[in-house]
Amino acid sequence: METKSPAPEALPRDAVLIVNVHSRRGEALFQNARTLLEEAGMHLIAAHAVKDPDRLQETVRRAVAEGAPMVIVGGGDGSLSGTVDELVGKDCVFGILPLGTANSFARTLGIPLDLEGAVAAIAGGRRRRIDLGMIDRDYFVNAASLGLSPMIGKTVPHRLKRYLGRIGYLLWAVKCSIGFRAFRLVLDNGRGDRRMWSTEVRILNGPYHGGVELSDQADVDTGEIVIQAVVGRSHARLAWDWYAKFFKLRDRDAHTQEFRGRSFRLETVPPQRISIDGEVLAKTPVTVKIAAGAVEVAVP
Known part of the structure; x- marks a missing residue:
């Protein structure tokens, strides 16, 4: 007789809503999110619009410490990455409202990018236990990068990012690339190191970065982190790599090398700033590793 797998534990109906109203579209959507969640049958213990x-x-x-069974965070990937540390090892589900520019983490989890769809995932979805990436002691949800991306993220004017979204990033990338130089990458997995020239390195806990699907190997429940390096010293090669991956061309992986594992030591010459889910927060050298099954999230 065939035995059925037990049904996953239901999502909590009580939650605290916390929205970064400084993020793109956040202020305009806070009240709408609150109304939609309550109409979907969620009981909001509290709702905070954080400016x-x-x-x-x-x-x-504070919400986790006070015993909230679910914390729903609305904002971009940086907001989600900056708050997920508080849920690691806690009996609290992470609910996600993707209100940012790229929303790579939501794409990875299959969460709809429209507010109504995201609310439906929180109110009627299921739990999923996922991995988090780590840069030294800092947890992140989706991706980190070094090279041109952190230069863009650190200097892009907020108004350009807020009102033009990914097009604004692209325009600023062209400006930043003029003075950018390739760097030497040293990657050590504990059994030996690999050395190469690179123009960009992506540290992936999921397939998306900047809203673009970059890897077929990375996901949030593999128990491994993926390091993807754009190899060589050519700016044109880096531009082609983004173009080919954006349009999913057949040879989109021609200029990248990927490394999978649980932990790496990453060094560069010269040292490079690291953008963690869109926020420039670290600098090489660093230890990169996976935190397997670190949090529970609400997914469709």
């Missing part, structure tokens, strides 16, 4: 991004993590920490 200062520096207070977002503190607000999530």
Whole structure:
């Protein structure tokens, strides 16, 4: 007689809503999200519209400490990455409202990018236990990068990012690439190192970065982190790599090398800044590793 697998534990109906209203579209959508969640049968213990991004993590920490069974965070990938540390090892589900520019983490999880669809995933979806990436002691949800991307992320004017979205990033990337130089990458997995020239390195816990699907190997439940390097010293090769991956061309992996594992030591010459889910927060050398099954998230 065939035995059925037990049904996954239901998502909580009680939650705290926390929205970064400084993020793109956040302020306009906060009240709408609150209304939609309540109409979907969610009981909101509290709802916070956070205007200062520096207070977002503190607000999530307080909600978890007070026993919220689910914390719903609305914002971009940076907001999600900056708050997920507070849920690691806690009996609290992470609900996601993708209100940012690229929303790579939501794409990875299959969460709809429209507000109504994201609310439906929270109110009627299921739990999924996922991995997180780590840069030294900092957890991140989706991807980190070094090379041209952090230069763009650190200097892009907020208005350009807010009102033009990915097109704004592209325009600023052209400007930043003029003075950019390739670097030497040293990647050590504990059994030996690999050395190469590179123009960009992506550290992937999921397939998406910047809203573009970059890897067929990375996902949030593999128990491994993926390091993807654009090899060589050519700016044109880096531009072609993004173009080929954006349009999913047959030879889209021609200029990249991928490495999979649980932990790596990553060094560069000269040292490079690291953008973690869109926020420039670290600098090489660093230890990169996976935190397997670190949090539970609400997914469709």
